[in-house]
Amino acid sequence: MESGLPEAGHEGSYPTKAISLKYNLNITYNVKRNPILNSTAGGLNPITDAPYEVDKLVAANKSGGFDEALRSVYSYFFDVARALHEAEHPRSRDLEPVKQALDDARAFNKVLQALLSVEIEPVLNENRRVIAQIRGRPFNPDELSRGELVLAVWAIILHRQREWLRGACILIDEPENHLHPDVCIRALAALQKDIIGPDGQIWLATHSIPLIAHAGMESVYFVDNGTIDYGGNKLEKVIERLMGGTEGRAKLRAFISDAEEIAFDVFAAQSLLPPSVASPRRDDPQQKQMVGIASNVGVHKENVRILDFAAGRGRLAAALKQAGLAAERKFTYYAFNDARFARKEELQECLQHVRQLEQLRPPETYLVDSLYKLTGPGAEPMDLVVMCNVLHEIPVDDWQRCFLDIVDVLAEDGKLVILEDQLPPVGELPHANGYVILDELALQELFRSKDAVTALHKEPDARLTAFAINKSTLRQVTPESIGRALGKVMRRAREEIRLIREVRGEERTYQLGRKHAHFTMLYANAQLAMEKYPERERPGAGEERRA
Known part of the structure; x- marks a missing residue:
């Protein structure tokens, strides 16, 4: 199922560049006490690698797409933590470059909070080096789930590659992989509104009902026996294919209509469990x-x-x-x-x-x-x-x-x-x-x-x-x-x-x-x-x- 999210009123406008964002998650950041990095992947450890190389990798994120952002995740989080820490020092916090870096770091934390419900906090390790911390633990990209790593990369793209992606036609294959539908929709909405702008387009290859509903049937094309056809005038056929026939549609309708009962049951079940203790987070x-x-x-x-x-x-x-x-x-x-x-x-x-x-x-x-x-x-x-x-x-x-x-x-x-x-x-x-x-x-x-x-x-x-x-x-x-x-x-x-x-x-x-x-x-x-x-x-x- 192909779903495009074109901006209305731009039928005759064609973007000047097409960018494919693929989820190639093969980069490894081995951050043990004696790190051995996967040199072919290009990931850096900001604790052990040369500061010049780390800064260079972070700066490269102004262009490059998904892979460039993925390689820089560890270095990027470290750079944000460093900016937050420097802004707390009484001798440097009033300097204009430090203020600008702080504003930039806070902006990234807002994006990260929206997508991952976490924020970067600067802490000192046993060697008194500034490191990034999330959820009360030193940040280690190898500890992230696949979905969390995808969202970390999305956060970098949304934060840093705005100018490079402006007006682009972006092709994304099954963005729902590893991602919760709600987070996926919010990321795509931010990409369309805040990054590529009205002259850009997003084209998705997806089987996700929530994503297709978000795009709207007027934006859907579907593949049938090797041919691509407009889905807006074949609504019944599209939905039945996605839902597994009439019975599948009926089951989904019943499930959605029971939302209130489900919420009641979930809360009641939680009320038999001991309380959890919340960790601090910014903007709480x-x-x-x-x-x-x-x-x-x-x-x-x-x-x-x-x-x-x-x-x-x-x-x-x-x-x-x-x-x-x-x-x-x-x-x-x-x-x-x-x-x-x-x-x-x-x-x-x-x-x-x-x-x-x-x-x-x-x-x-x-x-x-x-x-x-x-x-x-x-x-x-x-x-x-x-x-x-x-x-x-x-x-x-x-x-x-x-x-x-x-x-x-x-x-x-x-x-x-x-x-x-x-x-x-x-x-x-x-x-x-x-x-x-x-x-x-x-x-x-x-x-x-x-x-x-x-x-x-x-x-x-x-x-x-x-x-x-x-x-x-x-x-x-x-x-x-x-x-x-x-x-x-x-x-x-x-x-x-x-x-x-x-x-x-x-x-x-x-x-x-x-x-x-x-x-x-x-x-x-x-x-x-x-x-x-x-x-x-x-x-x-x-x-x-x-x-």
Whole structure:
């Protein structure tokens, strides 16, 4: 099946050059401690090869197509990491070439994030050489899957070969190989819009239903018995060939119509699995939330002391470093991870991000596995304690004790900030009774006052929330207030479920199914917790309602 993506209105315009992008993935980058590179492939190791050769290979990406980009993957990632690192050095970050290289590196990270959901971070290896890191590990192209390697090359092409590819006719054979359809479509759309422009064309040889649907039937030609024919006026024949006949079409139609049910089932199944711990990534909106809060707390203080409660892999530490606050020395960061639950690889990644903050003492001293260690003689209290996506994972029975432990480490004017995703994309089972996410009204009940909770940040869609609670308020939690907070959660979940079920069948989407599953789980989890904490009306609540 041949699918062209010509730009409308250019029937009489013919591109001046045709370029074939083929997926020849035979290049090997052997990056062991004593690397032996495949010299015939032309890949370089930026750690061991001459800097001149590495720079030359990176610069060659202004033209050359897929193979040229593939040969330079390792060197290109290294070059981006070097630009990011140089921009952090106080002696060089204000130099114009360094600023330009930083802008270029950030632009590449945006492309990489869009295609691979990762970003390059600069780190120092054991020899204090700058290397690229992704997903908390030193970058090694040999560790990428075939699909990931294809996407890394796409990212380089989209970022660097824009001028060379402008106006070209690009031929791609089965781009869906090794790639998820959604990512493939986004890459092709970016190639058409941002790279080759309105005078260029993309021609695909494909059997992918999603790609053909993206192109539209008016752009499809099909091959039948050795002849090429226009597919737009033979719609039935084209679809049946691709789908395996009438029965295949019927099965696909049924599968797509069940999207809401599938989403519900997937989320429900995930809600029986333990939670995962997210790694830091650039452009994470919740990390931006955390940085904004940290920068606005204690502005009158010379040094703001921050405790990252259940820090996981150190997202807040990474976010502070990326935002440039680390260089200003306006804070001291501590990470608390409970020794009973933290995994070794999570602690190692967290330590790495703490090390990059370059604080006064050895980085290990800023990692604690017990809050009690922060309460000894001479210990300085914390100005800010951050709980990001944490409270909902703590068993309800431990809430009261947890808040009192935080009171012991907070300064008198200190604050606890609770950040939550009110509509989590993935289900989880952090403990036997399941997760319970509190919104603003539920937190007000928990801390026994409307004035107890200050909303610091709300996304327009109300998903990502951040609420501040003063130290004195943390002592107000009682078994009765826990019961009332759980009652609020149940009523909110019940109302959301009713609204979702009123949506007509044809308007029910995968996202709606996931939302339905979340609030169903939230209702059930709160109900289980309510067995120990029966709801009793807060004194004075009746008068508040009448007022």
